Amino acid sequence: MFTASAARKSLRRYRKKGLDDVERRLVDAALAEGVDGARVLEIGGGVGALQAELLAAGAASGEVVELVPAYEPYAHELAELRGLVGRTRFRVVDVLEEPSAVERADVVVLNRVVCCSPDGVELTELAARLARRTLLLSYPRDAWWVRLGVRSMNAGLWLARRSFRVFVHSPAQLTAAGEAAGLALELCGRGRFWEYAILRRPHALEGAV
Numbered sequence: 001m002f003t004a005s006a007a008r009k010s011l012r013r014y015r016k017k018g019l020d021d022v023e024r025r026l027v028d029a030a031l032a033e034g035v036d037g038a039r040v041l042e043i044g045g046g047v048g049a050l051q052a053e054l055l056a057a058g059a060a061s062g063e064v065v066e067l068v069p070a071y072e073p074y075a076h077e078l079a080e081l082r083g084l085v086g087r088t089r090f091r092v093v094d095v096l097e098e099p100s101a102v103e104r105a106d107v108v109v110l111n112r113v114v115c116c117s118p119d120g121v122e123l124t125e126l127a128a129r130l131a132r133r134t135l136l137l138s139y140p141r142d143a144w145w146v147r148l149g150v151r152s153m154n155a156g157l158w159l160a161r162r163s164f165r166v167f168v169h170s171p172a173q174l175t176a177a178g179e180a181a182g183l184a185l186e187l188c189g190r191g192r193f194w195e196y197a198i199l200r201r202p203h204a205l206e207g208a209v
Contacts, residue, residue, distance in 0.1 A: 002068040002164075011074040014049045015081070023111060026136040027053045028196045029187055030107050033134065035059040041105035043095055043127055044113030047074045048138070051109060052082050062088040064103055065095060099126055104205040106133045109171065112194065114139050121177045122167045128181030128199060135178055138196040140168050146193065171195055 009160030019027060027050060036052050040062040042051040051062035058174055061083070064075050075090040093101050096119055108131040120139070128135050140146050150166045175185050175197055183199035190196070 002070060004070045007071045007074045011047045011078055014047065018051065019053065020153055022194045022196050023050060024140055025189060026111065026138060028048065029055060029136060030136060031057055035107060038106035039106045040129060042109040045109060046071050047078045048088065050111055051088065052084060054107060055084050055087055056082055061124045065093045067094055095126060096123060102130060104132050105131045107174055109136045111138050114169055114174060115167050115208055118167055120167055121173050124174045125177035125181050128178040128183045133201055135183055135199040138194050139174060141190055141193060141195050142171055
């Protein structure tokens with residue numbers, strides 16, 4: 001599923017349509033608190049669209065950490081298109097296996113990633129620990145029809161002999177994982193298929209008052 005063709009389509013879709021509704025809400029939530037001078041880390045970020053948006057809005061530096069190297073040339077292409085070369089980088093790292101290989105950031109983005117792993121709750125807690133200020137998180141809605149669709153998708157993947165599977169994690173467990181790392185839930189919402197949550201470190205909330 002995560003091939004060069006898929007990566008190319010991801011960049012093409014972003015160039016044509018920009019962020020979708022849930023992604024725009026994530027970015028707007030970060031911008032509402034200010035990102036000037038911030039370091040942004042996008043885990044499982046693909047071509048790095050969200051961190052690119054935050055860099056264009058004033059963040060100082062960004063990094064995309066991925067498991068899939070096929071995204072790298074397209075992440076570089078996006079950086080060139082947005083004039084961000086020298087301010088962002090792409091690395092292939094398994095953050096669950098090598099958490100110390102990734103530096104903390106002011107804003108950490110975990111967009112539609114936890115559903116790609118059975119360890120999505122653990123990944124959320126790790127991302128929260130890496131966030132100095134804010135974690136932007138999105139995940140599939142925990143609704144019966146979403147779970148039914150995911151089961152059908154996984155059945156198709158099994159028939160195609162693909163090892164990849166999709167997972168629907170409990171939003172309460174995901175939020176609790178962020179809180180276990182010292183963050184507090186500030187905002188949540190949903191789109192048609194995806195939910196999102198904004199979690200912030202309490203001292204960052206105090207500093208914004």
